[in-house]
Amino acid sequence: MADFDLAVIGAGAAGLSVAAGAAQLGAAVVLIERGRMGGDCLNTGCVPSKALLAASRAVRGVSDAARFGVIADPPVIDWDRLRAHLGGVIASLAPIDSEARFRALGATVLRGEARFVDPATISVDGRAITARRFVVAAGGQAAVPAIAGLQGVPYWTNETVFDLAERPAHLLILGGGPIGLEMADAFSGLGCRVSVVEAGRIAAREDPELAAGLRRELVIRGVALHEGAALTAVAPGPVLLLADGSRISGSHLLVAVGRTPNLAALDLGAGGVRAGSAGIATDRGLRSLTNKRVFAVGDIADPMGLGPRAFTHVGSYHAGIVIRRLLFRLPARVDYAALPRVTYTDPELAQVGPTEAEAVAAGLDVRVLRWPLADNDRAVAERDIAGLVKLVVSGKRVVGAGILGPHAGEMISQWTLAIAQRTPLSALAGLIVPYPTRSEAAKRAVGSLFAARLLSVRTKTLVRWLSRLPW
Incomplete structure (x- = not known):
């Protein structure tokens, strides 16, 4: 036994x-x-990173309050209390695990x-x-890459960065994936200079159009992005030595090149x-x-x-x-067709299903529906219009969805369900969405598909004919 x-x-x-x-x-x-x-998620991953991002957004909220006519003093960051905040969030969730x-x-x-x-x-x-x-x-x-000189300088990973005893003056980040970008956003919001070095493009797994929007917002916030940059060595400082001969110096180094x-x-x-x-x-x-x-x-x-x-x-x-x-003893199997993922920057970038390029590469006959948040009343009211809803449609249903915007991780769930359940576009167009919400943008994107048909000459002719019939 x-x-x-x-x-x-x-x-x-x-x-x-x-x-x-x-x-x-x-x-x-x-x-x-x-x-x-609790493993990585509770102690060194999801929980402390989102707690740090929340602190960063609080700082930006104070700094940006003037757009609403609210004048606030410049925020002062107490690093010890901020670290206590991270530890407190972990401690509050630890009993569950x-x-x-x-x-x-x-x-x-x-x-x-x-x-x-x-x-x-x-x-x-x-x-x-x-x-x-x-x-x-x-x-x-x-993952720690085999880069000349790396082992000779102090560096942090997502498993240790939350233990930093001092606020970095200039944080160098290797890697422009979700972890690297989230930490770039968080630390820049907390008043640090941040430079991201990425061998390819940032957010490489995500739709290029949405990634471009995220890139613009990060640059506006002062994050220095070095894409297509081949790193050849790391020197004490730390200093990053690039293949083109350039050097990037900082006070701290975060390695975020994957797991x-x-x-x-x-x-x-x-x-x-x-x-x-x-x-x-x-x-x-x-x-x-x-x-x-x-x-x-x-x-x-x-x-x-x-x-x-x-x-x-x-x-x-x-x-x-x-x-x-x-x-x-049930025949359950993995199916990633409706697997959502979110990069929790500000704005967030959420994706489910294939991107436009992936759908085309898979041989699908696709069309793309878009709705910018600049045309969304809630976004305008909050003076935060950066972002886009992008839907990849094949046949009569949505096969992929990407959202760039505040709370995109919350908004993506309805599209995860729609893709998993193969919900017809007509049903999505008829969905009643509360006003004003950012979720309206997605419904407007679907509605744009039917607008051309609804406003066609044929439909107008039918309406005129019906109007002449007695009730």
């Missing part, structure tokens, strides 16, 4: 969701964590390093544990679990291709070569699939 029905390795968002669901449904669960409960809560749910919680001994056994700091099934939710860590799965300590080979640089190779049901006892969820999972999706909501989504498969 196995010691447990289910052994979950990793107490980040994905592992906690699996453990909580399985324990509450009556399974014998052991949850193993070598670091802090705590050992005490999971023990109360019926799970066994072990603190230590887990590694496979054989395909049916793991060892946690020398203690052998067997289970009927294993779920690897070990997450990922900040890599935490594979090394697991000894997956001993467990007969195949993995590559993208993570553990699984089928679309998140089951290992080589050890049927093992499932992988979250940042460490690579289902059918689709690659990892390093979002907390993906970890929760994966957990639901594994729970359905393991406990109810």
Whole structure:
């Protein structure tokens, strides 16, 4: 007999969701964590970064109040109190992810390093544990590129930047992806000079038109963006040496070039679990291709070569699939067709489904519907008109949606549902949206598709004919 029905390795968002669901449904669960409960999201990722962004926006709110006729004193930033704010937010959410809560749910919680001994056994700091099934939710860590001189200078990653004891005078950021851009926005709003160095273009995964709008706003706020910049070395200072011979000097360096799965300590080979640089190779049901006892969820999972999706909501989504498969024997599978993602800058950039270019490359016959927030009454009233709603339409439905604007992450949900449920455009055009809201922009974009037909000569002729008929 196995010691447990289910052994979950990793107490980040994905592992906690699996453990909580399985324990509450009556399974014998052991949850193993070598670091802090809550993993990256709670301690060094989503939670502290959004708390920092909130502080930055508060500063900008004071600074920009004059546009409403409100004159305020220039804000003063108390760095120690700001750091206390970050710690307080983490502390307020920590009980949800705590050992005490999971023990109360019926799970066994072990603190230590887990590694496979054989395909049916793991060892946690020398203690052998067997289970009927294993779920690897070990997450990922900040990737550190092999750049000459980097190891010789102090640098920060998303895992350490929130511990900065002083406000950076000039923060250099390697990487123009979501983490790099969010930190650029946050620290610039807190009064720091910020320079972002990106080998390609910023927000490379996102629609170029929306990324261009974000670029404009960041530059307006004083962020120096160096795109298409090949970094050759890092010198003490820190100083970034670029291939074109230019040098960028700063006071602090943040490395934000992506993430890599935490594979090394697991000894997956001993467990007969195949993995590559993208993570553990699984089928679309998140089951290992080589050890049927093992499932992988979250940042460490690579289902059918689709690659990892390093979002907390993906970890929760994966957990639901594994729970359905393991406990109810249902044929649940990963489907990323309606997977939303958000870069939480100001304005936010949210995307679900393929971009225009991706849809065309996939062979779809597409048309694009746009509505600028400059034509949205709520945006005008708030004097914050930067942004755009962009919908990618194929046939009679929306297949992709992108939004650049304040609260875009909140607005994208209706399009996630519309894409997932294949909602007809006619139904979306008839949706009643409260006025005045920014969500109207998306409805106006859909409505623009029907406006040309409605105002055609044929329709006008029909109206004139109908008007002559008796009631």
